[in-house]
Amino acid sequence: MRFDKTRLVEAALELLDQEGIEGLAMRPLAERVGIRAPSLYNHIRDKAELLAMVADAICAEVDPLDPDRPWRREVERMAHRLRAALLRHPDGARVLAATPPTGPHRLRLMEQVLGAFRRAGFSRERTVDAASSLNSYVVGFVLDETQGGEGDPSTLKAQLMALPKDEFPMIVALAGPLIDAPADRRFRFGLTALLDGIEQRG
Amino acid sequence: MRFDKTRLVEAALELLDQEGIEGLAMRPLAERVGIRAPSLYNHIRDKAELLAMVADAICAEVDPLDPDRPWRREVERMAHRLRAALLRHPDGARVLAATPPTGPHRLRLMEQVLGAFRRAGFSRERTVDAASSLNSYVVGFVLDETQGGEGDPSTLKAQLMALPKDEFPMIVALAGPLIDAPADRRFRFGLTALLDGIEQRG
DNA sequence: ACCTGAACACCGTTCAAGT
DNA sequence: ACCTGAACACCGTTCAAGT
Numbered sequence: 001m002r003f004d005k006t007r008l009v010e011a012a013l014e015l016l017d018q019e020g021i022e023g024l025a026m027r028p029l030a031e032r033v034g035i036r037a038p039s040l041y042n043h044i045r046d047k048a049e050l051l052a053m054v055a056d057a058i059c060a061e062v063d064p065l066d067p068d069r070p071w072r073r074e075v076e077r078m079a080h081r082l083r084a085a086l087l088r089h090p091d092g093a094r095v096l097a098a099t100p101p102t103g104p105h106r107l108r109l110m111e112q113v114l115g116a117f118r119r120a121g122f123s124r125e126r127t128v129d130a131a132s133s134l135n136s137y138v139v140g141f142v143l144d145e146t147q148g149g150e151g152d153p154s155t156l157k158a159q160l161m162a163l164p165k166d167e168f169p170m171i172v173a174l175a176g177p178l179i180d181a182p183a184d185r186r187f188r189f190g191l192t193a194l195l196d197g198i199e200q201r202g
Numbered sequence: 203m204r205f206d207k208t209r210l211v212e213a214a215l216e217l218l219d220q221e222g223i224e225g226l227a228m229r230p231l232a233e234r235v236g237i238r239a240p241s242l243y244n245h246i247r248d249k250a251e252l253l254a255m256v257a258d259a260i261c262a263e264v265d266p267l268d269p270d271r272p273w274r275r276e277v278e279r280m281a282h283r284l285r286a287a288l289l290r291h292p293d294g295a296r297v298l299a300a301t302p303p304t305g306p307h308r309l310r311l312m313e314q315v316l317g318a319f320r321r322a323g324f325s326r327e328r329t330v331d332a333a334s335s336l337n338s339y340v341v342g343f344v345l346d347e348t349q350g351g352e353g354d355p356s357t358l359k360a361q362l363m364a365l366p367k368d369e370f371p372m373i374v375a376l377a378g379p380l381i382d383a384p385a386d387r388r389f390r391f392g393l394t395a396l397l398d399g400i401e402q403r404g
Numbered sequence: 405a406c407c408t409g410a411a412c413a414c415c416g417t418t419c420a421a422g423t
Numbered sequence: 424a425c426c427t428g429a430a431c432a433c434c435g436t437t438c439a440a441g442t
Contacts (some may be wrong), residue, residue, distance in 0.1 A: 026417085027416065038428085100358065104362065114376060127376065128380050136343035141338035144299070157306065167313075168313045170316035188335050201398070239435085240437080241408075
């Protein structure tokens with residue numbers, strides 16, 4: 001046989017990396033694996049399934065966490081690793097946001113985060129709330145960070161600084177920090193704040 | 203004249219409400235305002251601009267906050283109102299996530315949140331970090347909440363419960379809470395945790 | 405200034421037909 | 424079981440031509 005499902009996901013991920021989510025289309029994908037577009041439907045149900053498989057492939061890159069180490073550190077590492085994996089692929093966060101959390105690797109991620117909060121002593125409800133909040137934050141952050149506008153950042157910054165100062169005094173004053181602030185620092189700040197809050201409400 | 207830009211956004215919002223983001227296309231939109239698709243380009247630059255206008259219209263529904271009241275309460279109200287506005291329109295969060303934060307109403311939101319944190323005594327950097335984290339959380343949460351999978355929830359729940367218990371013990375055990383947990387409670391929990399953490403690091 | 409039909413270069417997906 | 428060409432019902436956008 002010429003290829004299996006693994007090969008298909010591999011090709012889809014390559015396509016995503018080179019062209020972004022817009023370029024992840026059936027015809028180019030088919031060409032990449034040496035068949036015509038209609039034949040793809042012999043291997044997958046529809047594009048939604050394809051996207052879910054790509055999402056899972058991205059999640060597969062996130063190294064598992066170590067259940068023997070302190071939960072908080074491990075959860076933080078996981079968040080950073082997930083962000084890194086999402087940033088590694090153009091529109092990675094959009095792929096995650098557009099697909100349901102099926103797929104074994106993605107479920108493993110969820111499993112481990114749930115486990116970490118449970119080990120920390122949270123109730124079932126708290127565990128669910130904590131994991132859900134954390135996931136929303138990470139995916140939301142990367143979504144904002146990457147696709148929070150298609151234009152280049154310096155254009156956006158100039159745009160913000162040019163705003164009427166009487167109507168938008170804060171934005172004008174903070175335009176520099178707003179655009180130039182290192183995303184790493186912002187991500188870490190929110191992550192720390194969220195986990196601090198979660199920990200205290202455990 | 204038959205219509206202005208306001209009328210166009212109004213029609214686009216109606217289309218979004220009735221058909222979702224998928225149905226928000228140029229030809230149906232044109233028909234709704236009584237012209238042909240190419241004529242739309244006499245009024246807007248491209249679809250991205252249209253989406254940004256729709257995003258701004260959604261943000262316009264969020265009542266302004268009161269700078270004379272305690273910052274924390276006001277920020278919380280704003281978060282709840284933004285979530286409500288996003289939930290009011292199908293794929294509202296996706297529209298926000300897909301567009302840059304231009305548009306006067308959306309900027310007003312940002313302006314007010316920045317102002318609230320600044321009043322709370324945060325430094326410029328902290329203010330930016332806090333506002334950014336909060337925005338990521340809210341949009342990320344609603345994105346997850348609405349589009350976190352297209353299938354119906356009970357199917358997903360059954361799917362999770364049917365997972366191998368030895369490989370995914372947490373997910374299987376928590377499938378009930380995971381799917382049935384009231385989104386309101388989860389949202390409030392994460393929001394409180396995040397703001398608690400932010401407040402303490404001010 | 406604004407509208408139009410025709411067209412271009414795409415989409416995802418179905419289907420009858422082949423091997 | 425898997426592939427194919429042709430086709431359907433769409434996309435966003437451009438452009439020459441009209442008023």
